[in-house]
Amino acid sequence: MLSDEEKKEIRAEQEMFPTNQAASIGAMLVLQKHRGWISDDTLADLADFLQLTVDELDSVATFYDKIFRKPVGDHIIRVCDSVSCWIMGYESLRDQLYQQLQIKFGETTPDHKFTLLPNVCLGDCDHAPVMMIDDRLYRNVTPEELVQILSDY
């Protein structure tokens, strides 16, 4: 069942477009904001609401990397692994995160606090290396700063 708040936000997506299919990506991002990820049940509820099939939604959900079809932690760490950050030392940042969190890319810490993911170029190359935690961007990150940054969460 979709909550009233979820329905309201999804209707705002529908109003932008002539078809429900076009609203589906925004709708999944809305549900993910409330639920953390898109489970099979969530997908079925949304399919009912938008009068689309589950397969139509899943073909889209599995294409776009910002939609999660598996459970994730409370906070998502996205480390830029593209070329400018690679030149500026993304690998040592990644290794420090591996060590500190004891997980690798694609994994979630056992306490469900953090999920660690690589991300394509974050478009902030003059501050490389960069990473995001949830909606916040961290610039010119050094491995030494990571302890402090992570302790804020």
Add this chain to the structure above:
Amino acid sequence: MERPLTQDLHTDGTPLALDEYERTGGYQTLRKALLEMSPQDITNVVKQSGLAGRGGAAFPTGSKWSFVPMGPDAPRPKYLVANADEMEPGTFKDRLLLEYNPHQLIEGMILASYAIEASVSFVFLRWEYKVAGERIERAIAEAYQAGYLGKNILGSKFDLELHLHVSGGRYMAGEETGLLNALEGKRANPRSKPPFPQTSGLWGKPTIVNNVETLSNVPHIIDKGAAWFQGLSLTDEPGTKIFGVSGKVNHPGLWELPLGTPMQEIINEYAGGMRQGLTIRGVLPGGASTDFLTPENLNVPMDFKSVQKLGSRLGTGTMIVMDDKTCPVGMVLNLEHFFAQESCGWCTPCWAGTQYIERTLHAIENGEGQIEDLDRLEAHTWKLGPGNTYCAFAPGAVEPLQSALKYYRADFEEHIKQKHCPWR
């Protein structure tokens, strides 16, 4: 030096507010255009100005608009999309315009929509640009409130809706036709052309997709005219360009400069030159999908034709500098990993070819390469070249590879001979 796109920006990290933008002349052009100019007048001025697309392909903007069917019999609604899906690795120029002057983009979008008689417009924004998203959303609300958007804009009888759509991710969503599929709620696979989006785009209706920097230029061109725009550059390609430099330079950043500014001036004077102890070995002039240029070509004027003459492309104009302590094989592996991951899987040469390239480079970088691999990689640069795939993704993906094989072949051979990366 005139810097129409950026000269009024705040330096404290805050965006130009609506009233501040209006004080610099903002939305005055719109008023004048809607009341005194016809849609064709707008397209004609943009055509005469010679503005070329700033997203990387440099297609003439006015010509693109002129392909849209006009008049009472044209299919409707027509759509205008600002492509704010800046995902080319090493590219960060549109972030600046989106975060610091959202109203300039919106005014450009309204003018472009008026020129093609579009009634619905979208900003297609990449998910990661959170600050830009907040600021654009606020700016759109302000523009509606001020009567610049909505019904009967400034009493002109012209109506326009403008919506912000936040993308679900993937590089292919920024490719023109992939973007159309993404906006329709489908996988961001490319569409075959023809039909071109100008006649059959979103939901089969005429649609124009323009880059953020392109659209941000439009209010200034309509305000000051084609001749003024042509006078901004140092070459016969008109206008300014937002150039960027990243890599191990002293002051990486962005600067709006005349088209045709020499690359070495941008790297040495604006970006402060290389960090101590490092020299330049190569430069990708405009993002991940452009060919390397070597140090003897640093005097190249940064415009579309001059860079093309050297076998590369101006692309997005954001340079990625490779220094002499960075491994060229490792760098190309990083680039090709990106392309292999981001290929949408629609056509075989692209998905199979980019994965083969990544695996082979990975083997070479890790000391498991064979000398024959270099010929196999070379063959892939033409197998994935123009004409073999639906869109420009694969041809772009092999540009850094083909130039690296040409200029840094000895580095590849050394990896294979020594059976490890000499830089590690």
